[in-house]
Amino acid sequence: MNGYSRGCGKKAAIAFACATLGFAISGAAQAGIYDAGKVLATSGVNITDGAAGGGITPWAVIAGYETNQGINGSIHYTYANLPNYSLNSLGVAVGFYDRLELSYAYDLLPTGSTFNTVGLLTNTLAGVAIQDSGIDPFNTAIRMDIFGAKLRVLGESIYDSDTLIPQVAIGGFYKINHNGALMDTLLANKRKDFEAYVAITKIFFPLDLLFNVTVRYTAANQTGLTGFGGPNKNSREFRPEVSFAYLLAKNVAIGAEYAAHGKNTDGRGVAVGGGIDTSVLGSITGALNNIGVGGPVGNLANNLNSTLTQRESDWYDVFFAYFPNKNLSFVAAYANLGNITLTPKQTGAYFSVQASF
Amino acid sequence: MKSFYKLVLATAFSLSSLSAFAAGSETPEGKVQSTFPPISSDAYEKFGGKYGMDRWVEGLFKYIMLDNRINYIFTAHGKIDRQIKLNQQLVAVMLGAPGVEYQGASMSAAHAEMGITLTQFNAVVEDAYLACEDLRTPYHTCNQLIAALAPFKRSIVTR
Ligand code: HEM
Numbered sequence: 001m002n003g004y005s006r007g008c009g010k011k012a013a014i015a016f017a018c019a020t021l022g023f024a025i026s027g028a029a030q031a032g033i034y035d036a037g038k039v040l041a042t043s044g045v046n047i048t049d050g051a052a053g054g055g056i057t058p059w060a061v062i063a064g065y066e067t068n069q070g071i072n073g074s075i076h077y078t079y080a081n082l083p084n085y086s087l088n089s090l091g092v093a094v095g096f097y098d099r100l101e102l103s104y105a106y107d108l109l110p111t112g113s114t115f116n117t118v119g120l121l122t123n124t125l126a127g128v129a130i131q132d133s134g135i136d137p138f139n140t141a142i143r144m145d146i147f148g149a150k151l152r153v154l155g156e157s158i159y160d161s162d163t164l165i166p167q168v169a170i171g172g173f174y175k176i177n178h179n180g181a182l183m184d185t186l187l188a189n190k191r192k193d194f195e196a197y198v199a200i201t202k203i204f205f206p207l208d209l210l211f212n213v214t215v216r217y218t219a220a221n222q223t224g225l226t227g228f229g230g231p232n233k234n235s236r237e238f239r240p241e242v243s244f245a246y247l248l249a250k251n252v253a254i255g256a257e258y259a260a261h262g263k264n265t266d267g268r269g270v271a272v273g274g275g276i277d278t279s280v281l282g283s284i285t286g287a288l289n290n291i292g293v294g295g296p297v298g299n300l301a302n303n304l305n306s307t308l309t310q311r312e313s314d315w316y317d318v319f320f321a322y323f324p325n326k327n328l329s330f331v332a333a334y335a336n337l338g339n340i341t342l343t344p345k346q347t348g349a350y351f352s353v354q355a356s357f
Numbered sequence: 358m359k360s361f362y363k364l365v366l367a368t369a370f371s372l373s374s375l376s377a378f379a380a381g382s383e384t385p386e387g388k389v390q391s392t393f394p395p396i397s398s399d400a401y402e403k404f405g406g407k408y409g410m411d412r413w414v415e416g417l418f419k420y421i422m423l424d425n426r427i428n429y430i431f432t433a434h435g436k437i438d439r440q441i442k443l444n445q446q447l448v449a450v451m452l453g454a455p456g457v458e459y460q461g462a463s464m465s466a467a468h469a470e471m472g473i474t475l476t477q478f479n480a481v482v483e484d485a486y487l488a489c490e491d492l493r494t495p496y497h498t499c500n501q502l503i504a505a506l507a508p509f510k511r512s513i514v515t516r
Contacts, residue, residue: 035476037474037475037476037477037479037480038479039479039482039483040483067474067475067476067479068474068475069474069475069476069516070476098475156510158507158510159507159508159510159511160507160508161392161393161503161504161505161507161508162390162391162392162393162507162508163393164393204393204394205392205500205501205503205504205507206392206394206395206396206397206500206501206504207394208496208497208500247496247500248496249496250486250496
């Protein structure tokens, strides 16, 4: 039941996405509808959810370098190195006529030491009525498929420089988290869910500035990596995201992003078995005492109250994006993802590379 | 859920009526381009005044004629010298040069029949940046001109 062994199922989805891209591109070339006419860097980059945008926020731009004359697309690999996790995202996005974008991303989050405590605890408690926590101590990776679609509904961020009309797109994701048992342990209401968003992008050339506001309608916990909704509810809510990029040169941008996150499982414990929620930790400590667990595990139990409380924070990043040409781009960022479930202060470097066709 | 879609629709609707209004307005060849926010008042000076601006247009046409994506369109029409001269007037007026008058046709009259695509328009934009680099014009200064020319897309691109 651990992370890597079930990853093969995902290969089908990746192969499907790659094949789709392949057909789209080769079909485009044959029909003469391949196009790479956008101005350098105006395609944005691919976010960890797979859509075109900044680093974590989808923008109103459509992926790829096509204009209304054709089809284009890109693939990305992103790696974020955090103290207790590493986030890997691999994806493909295809833009049709600068109007419609279809994307797929596979996110993989090896959890490092984060859930070992929970895993060890549930293994220790195995004599007591215990459920599968979805955690294999020292070997747990969260996997999520993300299917996305985006439609540019109006405006042109570049050419409407004489008006305040922004470029506006609406989009959505369907996210499938493959760690069902772990999501139960983390008290998430669902492991599959959709998100919808409106993104508004405007470029202010006189200021060398791109500005984006996105409002996402979602119930995601940590973008869905720890499921959707909390123990009591799965109500989606509107969460704002803001990005700006300062264009240093025609092929270099620096900027910052902010994405509001929810509080579905914030302040909650984890379910370590028999329906026990560690936010009522007395019972766990009691259980441990009853079965006579002392020593390190006993001490552990006494510290569990703080250790096993989940937290969620808004995400921030500052980024540097470099577009040497239309076929290749790189992003280096510093991401502050705050508290991720059981581990505080998850800040670290983020690297992304994209290839366009 | 329902209220969300209503919100999206309402936003899309009100914004599209705005854009219809904007698209209807003819872009001004005869006067300073008004942008949001306004282009910096010293842009013309930063471009090197009349001398720098004139060289910039020559540079632009050098790159256009080297650009296989679009050069054939220009050779088919000939009259490159006339275009250089008129474009020198046009960009000077756009950036607020004193005492310059644009004597050519309106952007829609000059381009409408050619069926120019956005891909071709963007090729000119990329060549414009190259011309800036040739003249050691900083990116920020170059963007003042890009901001002024960008709205012409609506009258030049017809496909
Ligand atoms: C912001 C971008 C552009 C500006 C400011 C611009 C400006 C001009 C001007 C001032 C003229 C002369 C009009 C006249 O003869 O009275 C002209 C003509 C012309 N333009 Fe453009 N133009 C732009 C984009 C383009 C593009 C993208 C193409 C094609 C790829 C193009 C192709 C031509 C051609 C072929 C002519 C000559 C038409 C003729 O002589 O019949 N222009 N343009």
